[in-house]
Amino acid sequence: MPAPIVEARGVSKSFFGNPVLNEVSITLAPGRIHALLGENGAGKSTLINLLSGALVPDGGTIEVDGQSRKSLTPSDARKAGIAVVQQELSLTSQLSIAENIGLGAYPRRRGLINYPRLAQRAREVCDLVGLDETLATPVADLPLGRRQMVEIAKALFREPRVLILDEPTSSLSAHEADTLTELLRKLRTSGTAVLYISHRLHEVMRLCDYVTVLKDGTVTADRPLEGVDAAGLVRLMVGRDPGDLFPAWTPVDEREPIVSVSGFSSGPLSDIDIEIRRGEVLGIGGLVGQGQDDLLLGLYGALPASVRSASFNGRPGLPASVPKANALGLAYVPADRKREGLHLIHTIAWNMMLPGFGRVRGLSLRNRDKERALASELADRLDIKGDLTRQVQALSGGNQQKVALAKWMPSDPPILLLNDPTRGVDVETKREIYLLLRRFAGEGRAVVLSSSDTPELVHICDRVAVMREGRIVRTLEQGTISEEAIVAAAMGAEPARAAA
Amino acid sequence: MSAVEGKATSALYWRVQLQRNRGVRPLFIVVAAFVALYIYLFPGLVSVSGISKFAQSWLPLALVSMAQAILMLTGGISLAIGATVSLGAVIAATTMTGPLGVPGGIVLVAAAGLAFGAICGVIVVRLRLPAIVVTLAASFIVGGAALLILPRPGGAIPAWFSDLLAGNTPTAAILVIVVMLLWKLYLATPLGLSLYAAGENPVGAYRGGVPVDIARIAAYAISGLLSTGAGLFVAAQTGSGDPVIGTAFTLNSIAAAVLGGVGFLGGKGTMRGVIAASLLLSVMINVMFFLGFPPVAQYVAQGLIIIGAVALPEITGRWRRR
Numbered sequence: 001m002p003a004p005i006v007e008a009r010g011v012s013k014s015f016f017g018n019p020v021l022n023e024v025s026i027t028l029a030p031g032r033i034h035a036l037l038g039e040n041g042a043g044k045s046t047l048i049n050l051l052s053g054a055l056v057p058d059g060g061t062i063e064v065d066g067q068s069r070k071s072l073t074p075s076d077a078r079k080a081g082i083a084v085v086q087q088e089l090s091l092t093s094q095l096s097i098a099e100n101i102g103l104g105a106y107p108r109r110r111g112l113i114n115y116p117r118l119a120q121r122a123r124e125v126c127d128l129v130g131l132d133e134t135l136a137t138p139v140a141d142l143p144l145g146r147r148q149m150v151e152i153a154k155a156l157f158r159e160p161r162v163l164i165l166d167e168p169t170s171s172l173s174a175h176e177a178d179t180l181t182e183l184l185r186k187l188r189t190s191g192t193a194v195l196y197i198s199h200r201l202h203e204v205m206r207l208c209d210y211v212t213v214l215k216d217g218t219v220t221a222d223r224p225l226e227g228v229d230a231a232g233l234v235r236l237m238v239g240r241d242p243g244d245l246f247p248a249w250t251p252v253d254e255r256e257p258i259v260s261v262s263g264f265s266s267g268p269l270s271d272i273d274i275e276i277r278r279g280e281v282l283g284i285g286g287l288v289g290q291g292q293d294d295l296l297l298g299l300y301g302a303l304p305a306s307v308r309s310a311s312f313n314g315r316p317g318l319p320a321s322v323p324k325a326n327a328l329g330l331a332y333v334p335a336d337r338k339r340e341g342l343h344l345i346h347t348i349a350w351n352m353m354l355p356g357f358g359r360v361r362g363l364s365l366r367n368r369d370k371e372r373a374l375a376s377e378l379a380d381r382l383d384i385k386g387d388l389t390r391q392v393q394a395l396s397g398g399n400q401q402k403v404a405l406a407k408w409m410p411s412d413p414p415i416l417l418l419n420d421p422t423r424g425v426d427v428e429t430k431r432e433i434y435l436l437l438r439r440f441a442g443e444g445r446a447v448v449l450s451s452s453d454t455p456e457l458v459h460i461c462d463r464v465a466v467m468r469e470g471r472i473v474r475t476l477e478q479g480t481i482s483e484e485a486i487v488a489a490a491m492g493a494e495p496a497r498a499a500a
Numbered sequence: 501m502s503a504v505e506g507k508a509t510s511a512l513y514w515r516v517q518l519q520r521n522r523g524v525r526p527l528f529i530v531v532a533a534f535v536a537l538y539i540y541l542f543p544g545l546v547s548v549s550g551i552s553k554f555a556q557s558w559l560p561l562a563l564v565s566m567a568q569a570i571l572m573l574t575g576g577i578s579l580a581i582g583a584t585v586s587l588g589a590v591i592a593a594t595t596m597t598g599p600l601g602v603p604g605g606i607v608l609v610a611a612a613g614l615a616f617g618a619i620c621g622v623i624v625v626r627l628r629l630p631a632i633v634v635t636l637a638a639s640f641i642v643g644g645a646a647l648l649i650l651p652r653p654g655g656a657i658p659a660w661f662s663d664l665l666a667g668n669t670p671t672a673a674i675l676v677i678v679v680m681l682l683w684k685l686y687l688a689t690p691l692g693l694s695l696y697a698a699g700e701n702p703v704g705a706y707r708g709g710v711p712v713d714i715a716r717i718a719a720y721a722i723s724g725l726l727s728t729g730a731g732l733f734v735a736a737q738t739g740s741g742d743p744v745i746g747t748a749f750t751l752n753s754i755a756a757a758v759l760g761g762v763g764f765l766g767g768k769g770t771m772r773g774v775i776a777a778s779l780l781l782s783v784m785i786n787v788m789f790f791l792g793f794p795p796v797a798q799y800v801a802q803g804l805i806i807i808g809a810v811a812l813p814e815i816t817g818r819w820r821r822r
Binding site: 052054074075078084086088089090091092093094095096098099103104105106108111112113115116118119134135136137138154 | 512513515516518519520685688689690693694696697700701703704705706707708709710767768769
């Protein structure tokens with residue numbers, strides 16, 4: 001094997017005390033397309049940020065051309081020929097395609113941008129990626145897939161020796177993806193080291209030579225791709241021990257639907273049929289950003305949506321606004337609890353009362369005694385510890401989440417929509433939240449749990465609907481739910497359930 | 501590459517310029533209509549002296565509008581524009597008749613603008629403080645400094661210099677054109693074009709190798725220079741210095757920038773739009789004067805036009821989406 005260009009040796013990184021990467025090693029060698037696989041939150045993005053100098057590792061070293069770099073800066077990385085195509089686009093929409101491609105590396109003449117030279121070089125890289133739009137077109141005019149191609153052209157403009165692509169095909173059409181595949185093969189022949197991150201397993205199988213699999217911040221496989229099949233890769237990504245995290249529960253037989261919606265469309269979502277039943281926890285799974293948020297918000301009346309037919313708690317039609325949804329018995333707990341779920345600088349009690357102020361007031365003024373009694377009752381029910389007059393921001397993430405849940409309890413909602421309630425929550429509180437969810441279901445409520453954490457879908461839910469690209473691609477019933485099945489459906493790797 | 505395409509790429513710069521006109525075409529039409537109306541009401545405009553006089557009334561607003569727009573393009577804003585204009589005016593009025601003379605005065609005015617702008621920029625960019633707060637504080641400091649230098653209107657500008665800038669000469673019109681060309685030149689440098697990237701997507705731009713901090717600090721320095729320059733011109737117009745003469749320019753500069761299509765979030769808008777908008781505001785005042793509107797009604801009309809101009813694209817956008 002030729003000498004590696006970039007090598008990470010035993011790098012570790014944690015954010016706010018949460019370890020994200022633990023002693024990870026990876027070697028990028030010229031003339032090789034290297035796949036980096038892992039579930040949401042496995043640490044892939046953190047690793048590429050370390051390799052490109054956007055973050056500095058807490059431990060371990062990064063070597064460029066055999067030389068150890070204690071702290072690699074983005075400009076060091078650029079000089080070493082490392083280019084990254086980020087998942088979130090870094091383009092400037094008001095500037096033209098050519099100006100975006102050259103940004104940060106313009107050819108100059110007497111201090112000015114050398115436009116003729118820029119045009120010529122930009123045309124070359126655009127031809128490579130199959131962009132045939134006029135170079136003067138503002139990026140704002142391009143659809144998402146074409147912008148992604150501009151992003152790739154921008155990376156190629158710097159003639160990189162190492163090209164890192166973070167989910168480059170997630171917004172590309174089949175034709176554009178094929179062009180990219182061709183291009184990457186050409187780059188491999190010319191000796192570029194390519195690191196390719198993708199959730200599309202068939203693409204990885206077709207294109208890559210070598211694979212590194214991350215799971216919970218550690219490497220579970222680092223080997224040539226030859227001789228591994230898609231099912232094997234999925235196992236390497238998810239294989240873990242559920243341990244004692246999840247409570248035991250028995251499925252309830254009460255199975256009467258409380259919400260049934262067909263032909264639901266909103267934003268990126270099209271033609272979704274969904275049924276939510278009393279007494280169940282319905283999981284919504286899939287990769288991040290496949291329309292899960294839009295689905296929950298649409299059902300909750302917070303986003304404009306249309307349906308062929310819908311029935312909520314016995315009434316026809318979608319709730320048109322959040323107050324109407326509340327009146328129909330829906331409650332929503334957002335994923336971003338700090339911004340959408342809570343008022344951080346107010347007290348725990350105040351936050352818990354917020355949706356219920358109307359219910360506990362006497363005549364027209366607030367009744368403080370009743371509020372206090374209710375608040376402490378809620379705190380007991382949800383096991384929220386400590387003084388209720390403290391600010392919510394003083395609580396841990398897990399307890400904040402419980403407050404966000406608690407505030408809906410006084411109105412006794414029969415339908416709970418939860419968006420990733422255990423994100424950034426410690427293990428102990430996770431378990432408490434799981435217990436709560438099962439208890440709610442046991443009380444005959446319908447719980448919808450959207451989650452990026454596959455194990456919790458497997459162990460908490462009665463049914464799991466898996467979303468991909470704005471559609472529910474599969475609904476897994478009790479007994480067929482497994483991490484393999486969810487991940488396979490989420491990634492469109494159809495026959496990966498051979499073992500089941 | 502074919503010959504046709506080779507020709508097309510060599511003209512990239514001009515094609516990009518053409519694309520940037522798109523968003524401001526409706527504004528250009530409105531400006532043209534108002535100018536036509538102005539000429540109809542006041543045929544004297546179409547003469548050297550007519551254009552000279554009009555350009556003199558327009559130039560300060562054009563300069564401060566650019567000063568504001570360049571900051572808004574980076575995602576910032578300045579509430580100190582007016583105070584900086586006053587500072588420029590009092591420095592000019594107190595130094596030009598002294599031992600430094602006119603050239604020394606010009607250098608001092610320019611240096612004060614650049615230095616004050618750069619300091620604001622460093623505070624906003626390096627300490628990551630909100631621009632609106634920093635420039636609000638700066639407006640008190642600079643406004644106070646102007647009052648300390650010249651507690652009440654006074655000082656003087658040499659008569660020949662006043663005549664050169666604001667007499668019966670087209671100097672102001674030429675200055676407008678020169679400043680616009682200098683801006684074009686700045687935008688043709690890598691640093692100048694970085695303004696857009698630094699304003700719209702600073703993290704992405706930084707990762708892509710754009711010197712985001714330097715681009716933003718440079719914008720603040722240029723903004724300061726344009727503001728004190730406007731102050732110098734105002735002092736030349738009146739022949740003396742007034743420590744509070746710039747106050748109205750702060751809000752007027754924001755009005756022109758917004759009317760010209762510059763967004764508050766950074767990275768959106770063009771300088772040609774801003775200059776056209778400042779022209780519109782200047783022409784409008786003159787037109788309403790000729791139509792016999794009382795001065796107070798002009799404020800009402802100005803406000804209505806601004807809110808209408810900002811709301812119109814939003815309304816038509818919604819209407820189209822249906």
